[in-house]
Amino acid sequence: MGRYWRTLRRFWGTALATQLEYQLNVVVELLAVVLSLGGSLLLLSLFFGPGRELGGWNWNQALIVQGFYTVFDGMTTAWLRPNLGAIVTYVREGTLDFVLLKPIDSQFWVSLRTFAPAGLSEVVLGLGLAGWGAHQSGVVLTPPLLVAVLLMLMVAAVILYSLWFLIAATSIWFVKTWNATEVLRAVLASGRYPLEAYPASLRLLFTLVVPVAFLTTVPAEVLLGRASLPLLALGFVLAGGFFAAARGFWLFALRHYTSASS
């Protein structure tokens, strides 16, 4: 385990060093994050005037959902997109060979090789927004509540990672998966509004098929102290199932890896 920790520290150390090679990029990305969040809030404010509600959620509560959405969008930018998006490049250029010949788990390598610090600012902004929304809604943040929320956010992170990874792993066969991850991103964007804002059929889709609900709405409900236990249990089951599927699929995909020719 110590070896994996040390490797991860080196991975992210080099990632940071690579980013800092291009100073201007960091500034531009930070600016883009702030502008994008501003735009999202403006859009959200169009639905929720003062005193208006949407599917039983008021403006402050919806801010929590938007906050969590921003957190996961940041996670995607910081972690999923730079790593899982690079699998295609590994396959096309044949450098996956080097990864497979290292005495370290290849899924660990391709999932955590790098990170983009710009996404972290989005995570912080999102947490701030969710905290603000919770405060305005009169939530008292007790330690047990905090643990429960963090646990749900982890479940959400595992689900999001597994979904991305399942799609990214198909690049072993189809070298172009960019479009598929864009579709996923578009579907995930529906998570910026509370689940109840959607019709019943879509709600079912977002709970069971592409569990967007567990990314934002469910953690928000936990924070508001109104989540039902069976729903939380379902979250854990889905996270475990999706992760196992991602792992199994990766091992299966590697058996079919033929390596780019010389």
Next chain:
Amino acid sequence: MITVERLSKTYRVADKQPGLAGTLRHFLRRRQRDVFAVRDVSFEIAPGEMVGFLGANGAGKTTTLKMLCGLIYPSSGQVLVAGHQPQRRHPDFLRRITLVMGQKQQLIWDLPPMDSLRVNAAVYGIPDRVASRRIAELSDLLELGEELTRPVRKLSLGQRMKAELLAALLHEPEVLFLDEPTLGLDVNAQMRVRQFLADYNRRTGATVLLTSHYMADITALCPRVLLIHQGQLFHDGALDRLASRLAPERHVRLELKEPAPAEAFTGLGRLDSLENCEVNLRVEPSSLTRVLAEVLERFEVRDLEVNDPPIDQLIGELFRQGSL
């Protein structure tokens, strides 16, 4: 160290005719056929041996190399490298081998090689103290100095290749698979890499399997060569024996005192060229003494030379023709 028994690899490839009609037909009814990339190849390599692996493009060299590393699964046959079945990619196996590919790089492009080396040290679980010592030793052998702290993108191809070698050898592997390690390097850089590989082999006793398009690499480093042709092993043994197999005839060059007509050389082997007084003949080794005696009897000879055709020329021809 390496045992390969009746190793085969087949690929299923789609057969598609060109043009729109071909595309439509291909879309509706996919015709596939099996292509043998490697067929029934067997050989053994002893610890510490340096073996050259030759073959034209598409002969099956890289496929074989990748099966030996465990990157692709064999269709049939047995491979044992350092006591392991490579395709299982057991961590102990991976710690004992390395692969260097002249056309691909593992170094991080935007950072100095030192950063990649530190990543590799962590991945292989090499303590920092040990890693620093090995880096110092290897960079000494490779004549690498401040290049290790300059971004990879600013290094020359030769410097980059040497840094790649360092990164690939940091964990002191026992088996080295080198796929075109000198590709694209200038003659000096090629020579330095070659010298380094010879030194490394002598110092560590590592087993080396090397493919290269530069015959000079092979002649300088490998007493034994494997020649693979159309997926099958064509030759396994010393390089000069390969030469006599590829071109059993000897080259005889004559310089006559006076020009002679072509008919004058009947019965004296095959006439390659005839230009004024200069004559080139190809002669079977068994009849060489008889032919030479007759030549000296029939003509007045000013100069005479008997040669083996140069091996790189033979193999170059083989690669160009793609057939034996």
